[in-house]
Amino acid sequence: MKTLDDLLSEGVSGRRVLVRADLNVPLDGDRITDDGRVRASVPTIKALVDAGARVLVAAHLGRPKGEPDPEFSLAPVAVRLGELLGTPVEIGTGTAGDGTVVLLENIRFDARETSKDDAERAALADELAAKADAFVSDGFGVVHRKQASVYDVAKKLPHYAGRLVLAEVEVLRKLTDDLQRPYVVALGGSKVSDKLGVIKNLLTKVDRLLIGGGMAYTFLKAQGHEVGGSLLQEDQVEQVAGFLEEAEERGVELVLPVDVLAAADFAPDAEHEVVATDAIPADRQGLDIGPATRELFASKLADAKTVFWNGPMGVFEFEAFAGGTRAVAEALVKSDAFTVVGGGDSAAAVRALGLPEDGFSHISTGGGASLEFLEGKELPGVKVLED
Ligand SMILES: Nc1ncnc2c1ncn2[C@@H]1O[C@H](COP(=O)(O)OP(=O)(O)OP(=O)(O)O)[C@@H](O)[C@H]1O
Numbered sequence: 001m002k003t004l005d006d007l008l009s010e011g012v013s014g015r016r017v018l019v020r021a022d023l024n025v026p027l028d029g030d031r032i033t034d035d036g037r038v039r040a041s042v043p044t045i046k047a048l049v050d051a052g053a054r055v056l057v058a059a060h061l062g063r064p065k066g067e068p069d070p071e072f073s074l075a076p077v078a079v080r081l082g083e084l085l086g087t088p089v090e091i092g093t094g095t096a097g098d099g100t101v102v103l104l105e106n107i108r109f110d111a112r113e114t115s116k117d118d119a120e121r122a123a124l125a126d127e128l129a130a131k132a133d134a135f136v137s138d139g140f141g142v143v144h145r146k147q148a149s150v151y152d153v154a155k156k157l158p159h160y161a162g163r164l165v166l167a168e169v170e171v172l173r174k175l176t177d178d179l180q181r182p183y184v185v186a187l188g189g190s191k192v193s194d195k196l197g198v199i200k201n202l203l204t205k206v207d208r209l210l211i212g213g214g215m216a217y218t219f220l221k222a223q224g225h226e227v228g229g230s231l232l233q234e235d236q237v238e239q240v241a242g243f244l245e246e247a248e249e250r251g252v253e254l255v256l257p258v259d260v261l262a263a264a265d266f267a268p269d270a271e272h273e274v275v276a277t278d279a280i281p282a283d284r285q286g287l288d289i290g291p292a293t294r295e296l297f298a299s300k301l302a303d304a305k306t307v308f309w310n311g312p313m314g315v316f317e318f319e320a321f322a323g324g325t326r327a328v329a330e331a332l333v334k335s336d337a338f339t340v341v342g343g344g345d346s347a348a349a350v351r352a353l354g355l356p357e358d359g360f361s362h363i364s365t366g367g368g369a370s371l372e373f374l375e376g377k378e379l380p381g382v383k384v385l386e387d
């Protein structure tokens with residue numbers, strides 16, 4: 001595949017370059033609580049700016065409903081990107097001047113971006129392509145999405161892989177090509193239905209799978225436990241029961257929480273108690289793994305040679321429910337294994353909890369994207385760059 005360096009050597013001064021970045025950062029109101037993905041996007045954008053390109057950046061924030069919604073505006077991100085680049089970044093719709101950057105407002109405000117209909121996505125991709133002479137794909141966290149600004153637009157313009165996409169693919173390839181065992185994957189987070197599909201394929205690759213976070217309750221339910229008001233993917237309980245059986249048949253150790261912090265409501269100061277996972281009260285919701293589970297997970301990580309972790313073990317944004325995520329993160333820092341953390345919130349959690357970033361072999365900006373890569377799935381946003 002062609003890379004940013006190829007584009008730079010062709011010369012970009014005065015040329016219009018569309019960059020797809022993943023600027024999907026956690027926000028508290030309009031305050032960015034972790035700017036990791038913005039920082040990770042800077043090297044590619046800066047290289048283009050320095051070379052005199054007119055840079056147009058396309059990105060998404062959250063999952064708006066295909067129409068403008070101020071709650072999901074990229075305006076705070078434009079400010080931060082400008083600070084990091086040392087040049088103001090406007091939110092706009094058109095071309096930037098030479099050596100400047102315009103950020104398009106949240107591309108998911110247009111329903112065609114995520115449409116399942118190829119023609120709808122292609123129409124948006126045409127509009128984007130009309131604004132640029134070249135396309136640089138640098139939003140690694142979103143390359144697993146077959147979306148207009150990730151996939152379709154690459155078919156319409158000369159396309160290049162940006163620095164972040166190249167660096168991420170290189171590390172993850174190392175993990176798949178030269179895998180040291182035991183290989184342990186720890187999964188948590190809240191995108192349960194998205195990531196349950198990944199588990200089926202991971203069962204053919206890993207030695208051990210630790211399931212925590214919001215992901216755990218669908219498994220606990222499949223084991224016959226009641227989970228109260230915890231996050232639950234009711235329609236996937238049966239599929240998950242199949243995973244439990246398959247793990248057993250394959251000799252994969254599937255480790256579930258034995259206790260959780262059961263909270264009266266979803267709030268930072270919610271009243272809560274430690275309960276065994278077979279005794280979650282109907283009026284409570286599990287917001288973190290409990291102390292026995294933290295120890296159990298740490299012991300299951302101790303002898304690993306390779307670890308991939310995606311998804312916080314609890315609602316780490318609330319101090320009272322950050323302990324499980326901290327325990328798993330600390331176990332990785334202590335470990336001599338090749339350790340990769342992936343995902344916007346997982347990487348944010350590592351930083352928010354004050355853990356040393358160099359305590360991990362790699363911190364990936366992609367959660368779903370790196371999981372699908374490790375599954376061995378072809379990522380549409382990478383594949384299209386190879387064509
Ligand atoms: N038990 C739980 N109940 C509800 N939410 C939870 C629970 N455990 C974790 N979470 C939430 O999961 C969210 C992160 O999940 P997510 O799957 O998006 O992870 P990620 O690392 O950002 O990966 P990706 O990059 O794929 O989004 C956090 O905001 C956290 O509060």
Ligand SMILES: O=C(O)[C@H](O)COP(=O)(O)O
Pocket residue numbers: 022024062063141142145343344366367368369
């Ligand atoms: O947060 C992520 O994993 C990426 O930004 C992709 O977001 P999505 O899961 O909403 O497509």
